[in-house]
Amino acid sequence: MDNVTTAGHAPAGSHAHGHTSHAHVDHHEQSFVTKWIFSQDHKVIGIQYTLTALLFLLFGFGLMALMRYQLAFPMQPIPVIGSLLGAANAPGGIMLPEFYNQLGAMHGTIMVFLGVVPLAVGGFGNYVMPLMIGAPDMAFPKLNMASYWVYFVGGCIMLASFFMPGGAAQSGWTSYPPLSVITATNGQTWWLLGMICLITSSLLGSVNFIVTIVQLRAKGLGFFRLPFFVWAQFVTSFLLLLAFPPLEAAGVLQLMDKVAGTSFFLPSGLVVGNRPLDISGGGNPLLWQHLFWFLAHPEVYVLILPAMGIVSEIIANNTRKPLWGYRVLVYAIIFLGFMSFIVWAHHMFMTGMGTTMNSFFQTTTMIISIPSVIILSALFLSLYGGSIRYNTPMLFALAFLPMFGIGGLTGLPLGLAPSDIHLHDTYYVIGHFHYVVAPGTIFALLAGIYYWFPKVTGRQMNEMLGKLHFIGSFICINGIFFPMFIQGLHGVNRRLYDGGVQYAHAQPVLHWNQFMSYAAWGLMLFQLPFIFNFFWSIWKGKPVGSNPWKATTLDWAATTSPPLAHGNFETAPEVFHGPYEYSVPGRAQDYLPQNQRD
Amino acid sequence: MEIPYTVDVRPDTGLSNGKFGVWLFLASEVMLFAALFSSYILLRVGSVEWPHGYEELSVPMAFFNTVVLITSSVTMVMAWASLKMNDFGKFRLYLGLTILLSFVFLIVKYFEYSHHLHAGEGPWHNTYYAIYFTITGLHGLHIIGGIVVNAYLWGPGAKMWQTAKERFTNRIEIAGLYWHFVDLVWIFLFPVLYLL
Numbered sequence: 001m002d003n004v005t006t007a008g009h010a011p012a013g014s015h016a017h018g019h020t021s022h023a024h025v026d027h028h029e030q031s032f033v034t035k036w037i038f039s040q041d042h043k044v045i046g047i048q049y050t051l052t053a054l055l056f057l058l059f060g061f062g063l064m065a066l067m068r069y070q071l072a073f074p075m076q077p078i079p080v081i082g083s084l085l086g087a088a089n090a091p092g093g094i095m096l097p098e099f100y101n102q103l104g105a106m107h108g109t110i111m112v113f114l115g116v117v118p119l120a121v122g123g124f125g126n127y128v129m130p131l132m133i134g135a136p137d138m139a140f141p142k143l144n145m146a147s148y149w150v151y152f153v154g155g156c157i158m159l160a161s162f163f164m165p166g167g168a169a170q171s172g173w174t175s176y177p178p179l180s181v182i183t184a185t186n187g188q189t190w191w192l193l194g195m196i197c198l199i200t201s202s203l204l205g206s207v208n209f210i211v212t213i214v215q216l217r218a219k220g221l222g223f224f225r226l227p228f229f230v231w232a233q234f235v236t237s238f239l240l241l242l243a244f245p246p247l248e249a250a251g252v253l254q255l256m257d258k259v260a261g262t263s264f265f266l267p268s269g270l271v272v273g274n275r276p277l278d279i280s281g282g283g284n285p286l287l288w289q290h291l292f293w294f295l296a297h298p299e300v301y302v303l304i305l306p307a308m309g310i311v312s313e314i315i316a317n318n319t320r321k322p323l324w325g326y327r328v329l330v331y332a333i334i335f336l337g338f339m340s341f342i343v344w345a346h347h348m349f350m351t352g353m354g355t356t357m358n359s360f361f362q363t364t365t366m367i368i369s370i371p372s373v374i375i376l377s378a379l380f381l382s383l384y385g386g387s388i389r390y391n392t393p394m395l396f397a398l399a400f401l402p403m404f405g406i407g408g409l410t411g412l413p414l415g416l417a418p419s420d421i422h423l424h425d426t427y428y429v430i431g432h433f434h435y436v437v438a439p440g441t442i443f444a445l446l447a448g449i450y451y452w453f454p455k456v457t458g459r460q461m462n463e464m465l466g467k468l469h470f471i472g473s474f475i476c477i478n479g480i481f482f483p484m485f486i487q488g489l490h491g492v493n494r495r496l497y498d499g500g501v502q503y504a505h506a507q508p509v510l511h512w513n514q515f516m517s518y519a520a521w522g523l524m525l526f527q528l529p530f531i532f533n534f535f536w537s538i539w540k541g542k543p544v545g546s547n548p549w550k551a552t553t554l555d556w557a558a559t560t561s562p563p564l565a566h567g568n569f570e571t572a573p574e575v576f577h578g579p580y581e582y583s584v585p586g587r588a589q590d591y592l593p594q595n596q597r598d
Numbered sequence: 599m600e601i602p603y604t605v606d607v608r609p610d611t612g613l614s615n616g617k618f619g620v621w622l623f624l625a626s627e628v629m630l631f632a633a634l635f636s637s638y639i640l641l642r643v644g645s646v647e648w649p650h651g652y653e654e655l656s657v658p659m660a661f662f663n664t665v666v667l668i669t670s671s672v673t674m675v676m677a678w679a680s681l682k683m684n685d686f687g688k689f690r691l692y693l694g695l696t697i698l699l700s701f702v703f704l705i706v707k708y709f710e711y712s713h714h715l716h717a718g719e720g721p722w723h724n725t726y727y728a729i730y731f732t733i734t735g736l737h738g739l740h741i742i743g744g745i746v747v748n749a750y751l752w753g754p755g756a757k758m759w760q761t762a763k764e765r766f767t768n769r770i771e772i773a774g775l776y777w778h779f780v781d782l783v784w785i786f787l788f789p790v791l792y793l794l
Binding site for chain 2: 135136137139140141203206207208210211214215216241242243244245246248249250252253256260261262263264268279280281282283284287290291294
C-alpha cells in the first residue's frame with residue numbers, strides 16, 4: 001500500500017517511467033483502431049464521450065446564435081452565414097419560420113440529449129467514477145463501447161436530419177402531438193429514430209454504471225465512504241434506467257403514428273387546414289405529454305445531479321474541509337431521485353387535467369424542492385470557515401451555487417398551479433430552466449473539465465486563460481438569461497419567430513432582445529480562450545504531478561496521471577477513510593488520502 | 599487486471615456482475631412494457647367503444663402460443679439444469695428445443711398478423727389494432743432478440759464450455775432470466791389483448 005501512496009506524490013514525468021518499467025508486457029500491442037476508436041477502456045470511452053459531447057454543445061450553441069439573430073433583428077438577412085443556409089431555409093439570408101422552428105427543436109434536443117447528459121454521465125461518469133471507486137474498468141467494457149457507438153449513431157441521425165428533404169424536426173424538443181405527427185415533413189421521424197438510439201445508449205450505460213458501483217468498489221470502500229460524485233452518478237443511473245423506457249415506448253407509439261398510420265396521439269375529428277384528417281382517431285394527445293414528462297422530469301435531475309457531484313468534489317478539495325453534512329447530502333440525493341418520478345405533471349397544469357391532479361403534483365413539486373435546498377445549503381455551508389483556493393475549477397464551482405439557486409427558486413412559481421397559469425410558456429420558463437442547466441450544469445461541467453484535465457493529460461490548463469473564460473462567460477450568460485425573466489413576467493411567449501414584435505404587451509421589453517443576443521454572441525466569443533486553452537494545454541500545458549490538487553479521493557491519490565492504460569492501478573487500492581479527510585487536526589499535511597493506512 | 603466478479607459472487611453483495619446487470623436490464627424492460635400497458639389502459643378508458651379481444655382475435659391460436667412459450671421456458675430451465683449436471687449433450691438438446699419453440703411462436707404470430715392485414719385490420723384500422731400490433735410487435739422483437747442470443751449460445755458461444763464451464767453456465771442462466779421475462783410479458787399480453 002505504501003508504494004501506491006508514494007506513487008501518488010511522485011513528481012511529474014515519473015509516471016512515464018512507471019509506464020515503461022511496469023510489467024504490463026502481457027498485453028499485446030493495440031492498433032490505433034482498437035486503442036482509440038473501438039476501445040473498451042473506460043478512460044478512452046470517457047474521452048470519446050467528452051469530445052463528442054463538447055462538439056455537440058458547440059453545435060447546439062451555434063444553432064442558438066443563429067436564432068438570436070432572428071430575435072434581435074427580425075426578418076433581416078443574416079450577414080455572411082445567411083447565404084450559406086440555403087434557399088430552402090433562409091432565402092436571401094432571411095430565416096424562414098419553419099427553419100427557426102427546426103433550430104429551436106434541435107437546439108433543445110442536442111443540448112440535452114447529445115451534449116449535457118453524455119458529457120456529465122458518459123464523459124465524467126465513465127472516466128472518473130471507476131477511478132474513484134478503485135475499479136480496474138467498468139463491469140461490462142464491451143457494453144460500454146456499444147453504448148458510445150449507439151450514442152454516436154443517434155447523434156449522426158439527428159445531425160443528418162438537417163440535410164434531409166424538409167429538414168429536421170420542428171415541433172420543439174418536447175415534440176407534442178398532434179403538431180409533431182401532422183407536420184408534413186419527415187424530420188420528426190428521424191428525430192424519433194435518433195431518440196431511440198440515444199435511449200438505448202443510455203440504457204446500456206446506466207446498467208453498466210450501477211453494476212460497476214455496486215460490484216467493483218475497492219476493498220474497504222463502503223457505500224458511505226463513496227465520494228459524493230459517485231453517489232450522484234449512482235442515483236442518476238437509476239433515473240436513466242427507469243425513466244427512459246417510457247419515453248422509448250412513447251417514441252415507438254409516435255413513430256407508429258408517423259409511419260404506420262395509427263392514431264395513438266390523434267383525437268377523433270381532427271381537422272387540419274379545414275380538412276378532416278383521414279385517420280381512425282380515438283387517440284389522446286395528453287398521453288404523449290404524460291409519457292414524455294415521465295421521462296423528462298427525471299431527466300432534469302439527470303442533468304443536475306452529476307453537476308452537483310462535480311461541484312461537491314471541487315468545493316471539498318478547494319476549501320480544504322470535509323463537505324458539510326455528507327450523510328445528509330447522500331440521503332437528500334436519494335430522496336430527490338425517488339421524488340423526481342412523481343412530479344412530472346407539473347409541466348401540464350395548463351392541459352386541463354383537473355384541480356385534483358394539479359394539487360397533487362404541485363404538492364409533490366414543493367416537496368422535491370426540500371432536498372434540492374438541503375444540497376445547496378450544505379454546499380454553501382461547506383464554504384464557511386474554509387481557506388478557499390480560488391483556482392479556475394473552484395470559480396466555476398462557486399458560480400454554480402448562486403446560479404443554480406436562481407434557477408431553482410424561480411422554479412417555485414412555476415411549480416404552483418395558480419402562478420403557472422400566468423408564467424406558462426413565457427420566456428420566464430426559458431430563463432428558469434436555462435439558469436439551472438446553462439450557468440448551473442454547464443458551469444459545473446466546465447469546472448469538472450478544468451479539475452480533471454490534469455488527470456487525463458498529466459498537464460494543467462492555463463489559469464490566466466481559465467479565469468478570462470470564467471469572468472467573460474459569467475457576465476455574458478447572465479446577460480442572456482436574466483432579461484428573460486423580465487420579458488416573461490411581461491407575458492412574452494416563448495417560441496415566437498419574431499421575438500414578440502407583433503404583440504403590444506411585448507413592446508416595453510422588446511429592446512432586451514438585442515441585448516440578450518449580443519450577450520449570447522459575447523458568450524460564444526469567450527469560449528475561444530477555453531477552446532484554445534484546451535488544445536494548447538494537451539501538449540504545452542504545465543506538467544504537474546499525479547495529485548496536483550492534493551485531493552483525498554482514489555482517482556487522484558492512488559493512480560498516476562494519466563492512469564495506466566490497463567487496469568488503472570498498479571496494485572488494487574484499499575480504502576481506510578471517508579472521502580473528505582481534509583485538514584485533519586494533528587497531521588503534517590492537510591489531507592489524508594482514502595488509501596493511506598493510518 | 600481482470601475485472602472481478604464476472605464468474606464468482608462478491609461476498610458482501612451476494613451477486614455476480616452479469617446476473618445483477620440482467621436484473622437491472624429487466625427492470626428497465628418492466629418500465630417499457632408498463633408504459634405500453636398504461637397507454638393501453640388510458641386509450642381504452644378514454645374510448646367511446648372498444649372491441650372485445652375474443653371477438654376480433656383468434657383465442658385458440660393465442661392459447662396455443664401461450665403453451666408454446668411456457669414450454670420453451672421449461673426447456674430453457676432444463677438446458678441450464680443439464681449444464682449444472684455436467685451433461686452438455688442434453689443442454690444442446692434442450693436449448694435447441696427452446697429455439698425451435700420460439701420459431702413456432704413466431705410462425706403462429708405470422709399467420710395471425712397476415713390474417714388481420716388481409717382483412718384490412720392493420721394498425722391504422724382503429725386504436726385497438728394499433729395497440730395490438732405495437733405491443734405484440736415489440737414483444738415479437740424481444741422474441742427475435744432471444745432467438746439470436748440463444749442461437750449464439752447454442753452454436754459458436756458454446757465453445758466457452760470447454761474453457762470456462764462455470765462462466766458458460768452463468769450465461770445460460772442469464773439468457774434464461776431474459777427468456778422467462780419475455781414469456782411473462784406474453785402471459786400478461788394474452789388476457790389483456792385477447793380475453794378482455
